[in-house]
Amino acid sequence: MSESQAQMEPLQPDETKFTIRKKVWAHMSKNKLAVFPKPYGRIPNFQGAEEAAARLLDLGPFRDAKAIEVNPDKPLAPARALVLAQHKELYVPFPRLQECLMKKLQMDEKLDVKMVVSRWGIEHTGTKIDMKEEGIAIDLLVLGSVAVSKDGRRIGKGAGFADLEFGIFKELKAITDETVVVTIVHDSQVFDELPAKLFQKYDVPVDYILTPTRTIKVEEKLPRPEGIFWHELTKGQLKGRKVLLELREKHEKEGRDVTLKVPNPDDPPNRFPLFRRRFDFKRRQNRSYYQNRTMKDQIQNDNGQKDGALRRVVKFKDSKSDNTQENLENIPPQNKIKKKKKKPHIDYSLRVSNIQKNVRVRDFKMALREKGIKPNNITWKGSRGYCYLHYAKTNQKVEKDSEAINGVIEMIQDLKINSNVEKNLNVKVMEPITRIETVDVTAV
The missing domain is CATH 3.40.50.10420 (NagB/RpiA/CoA transferase-like)
Structure with missing residues (x-):
């Protein structure tokens, strides 16, 4: 051992x-x-x-x-x-x-x-x-x-x-x-x-x-599964899995028993609930709802609000109940829901294309930093061969056709991301994109 x-x-x-x-x-x-x-x-x-x-x-x-x-x-x-x-x-x-x-x-x-x-x-x-x-x-x-x-x-x-x-x-x-x-x-x-x-x-x-x-x-071989046991599978396990659906259809034509298992809600859990990982971020965001459930008796108002209304009470601070407002003030700052930060205004964007699919966003950011190029945000679509660099004007005298922008375009066209990339990048000035998903340029 x-x-x-x-x-x-x-x-x-x-x-x-x-x-x-x-x-x-x-x-x-x-x-x-x-x-x-x-x-x-x-x-x-x-x-x-x-x-x-x-x-x-x-x-x-x-x-x-x-x-x-x-x-x-x-x-x-x-x-x-x-x-x-x-x-x-x-x-x-x-x-x-x-x-x-x-x-x-x-x-x-x-x-x-x-x-x-x-x-x-x-x-x-x-x-x-x-x-x-x-x-x-x-x-x-x-x-x-x-x-x-x-x-x-x-x-x-x-x-x-x-x-x-x-x-x-x-x-x-x-x-x-x-x-x-x-x-x-x-x-x-x-x-x-x-x-x-x-x-x-x-x-x-x-x-x-x-x-x-x-x-x-292993000295002594254990018995191996003989194939698929349909009575051990549920309908949910087959959903969206073309391979299993085709195999079941084939077995059904051959006359084999393909009856599926009916899940029993009383069965004890034996598998890690993988689906919960997708909600971890939401749980952290709504910490006041998930971590302060023990405060429900303190936060209830005179009308006897139920636990299901707790999240609504915490979020809206203009509640008519004085007791609720007093209790909300006692909630630690780290447990209160934070307002989303307003995205910065974008005046113009540069579309960088001809990016090879094996280029990662972190390599692209490092190459930009080495050239002193600092966009406000990046929309990364490297798997599709392009990305957007978004800029907000700090000086109203700077226009799209200014020497500063042209200089940035020339530097990007000559950009060498890594030794495996041979293609030259194409750069085009674009109009502002109002709805985007951005990547923080400071994050690597």
């Missing part, structure tokens, strides 16, 4: 997959073992992912494999790069199975390998592989994990996509029971054992566990 795992809280008899995930995420975050992005709700990225991925070179199944599938999780990016560097066929499941089954990635002379294996590269450079593709044979699977035991039991982030992908590959005969499954994790994510009662017939076990410090081979 590693030193980092020795500090983790021991598992209790009543543990669930959900509670185990929370312990791993909290442990990695507290001990600064995780790196960007934050580990909660995902397969955690960790320090030493490159060293762990390099251990693939010592595996005989990896050396013998011709086609390898690596999941799109962030900590597996070094493994994806290694597969391409070894001139093997690389397949990556499309995130959440929304667009296609998976994509085939290849080296690109114009792009760095790190860009190719990134989330952007998977979406924009990969070749789509759908259900109708024939003759695909995957020799090795590389999965991410939140927790894994030395006997091969694996816990993912809770969305179930790795298990679904395995089942689909099995249905399409792209993999067999002999296909080797590898997971790459930090040492602290490895447990001596995980409760067997938590695992179902659709859970995918692993054959090898790679960490930054060791390679663990």
Whole structure:
């Protein structure tokens, strides 16, 4: 047992997959073992992912494999790069199975390998592989994990996509029971054992566990899922996923039972509520509503306002209730809703086009700073090949055709963003854009 795992809280008899995930995420975050992005709700990225991925070179199944599938999780990016560097066929499941089954990635002379294996590269450079593709044979699977035991039991982030992908590959005969499954994790994510009662017939076990410090081979193979279990899936899990819908339609024509599971609202939660991450920012904005719910008895007015009106009372300070106004004055300043800052007036904009898609906004900002170009705001559309620089006049005598503006245009046209960019930028003076989404030019 590693030193980092020795500090983790021991598992209790009543543990669930959900509670185990929370312990791993909290442990990695507290001990600064995780790196960007934050580990909660995902397969955690960790320090030493490159060293762990390099251990693939010592595996005989990896050396013998011709086609390898690596999941799109962030900590597996070094493994994806290694597969391409070894001139093997690389397949990556499309995130959440929304667009296609998976994509085939290849080296690109114009792009760095790190860009190719990134989330952007998977979406924009990969070749789509759908259900109708024939003759695909995957020799090795590389999965991410939140927790894994030395006997091969694996816990993912809770969305179930790795298990679904395995089942689909099995249905399409792209993999067999002999296909080797590898997971790459930090040492602290490895447990001596995980409760067997938590695992179902659709859970995918692993054959090898790679960490930054060791390679663990599972001695006794656990049973593999035979395919897709439709009675374990709900209608909501199929919504918007073309691959699953097509496979279900195919099975229905073959006479197989494709009855879906009816969700039970009384079932205890076993998965991290991923959807809540999207509302974190709103929660912080409305802190007075979410953090001051205990003040409802103090803020109620003479008419007995209900808790549902609390947010309205806090926001509108012109309430007719004297008691409410007095209590509002006692709310700490940091808990009051702040008014949105008014966007600065824009007099004119410069449209900069011919931007290569691999250019990032931070590189563009740094190049502008080196030339002394300081627009008030930037509207970045780099993925479409252009952006806008917005200016507010500080001197009314400065006109669009002035030497100052022409000088800025000339500097931008000669701008060298990085060594990989060969195209010259095109600049055009535009009329003001009234409704825009801007990027703070001071932020990198």
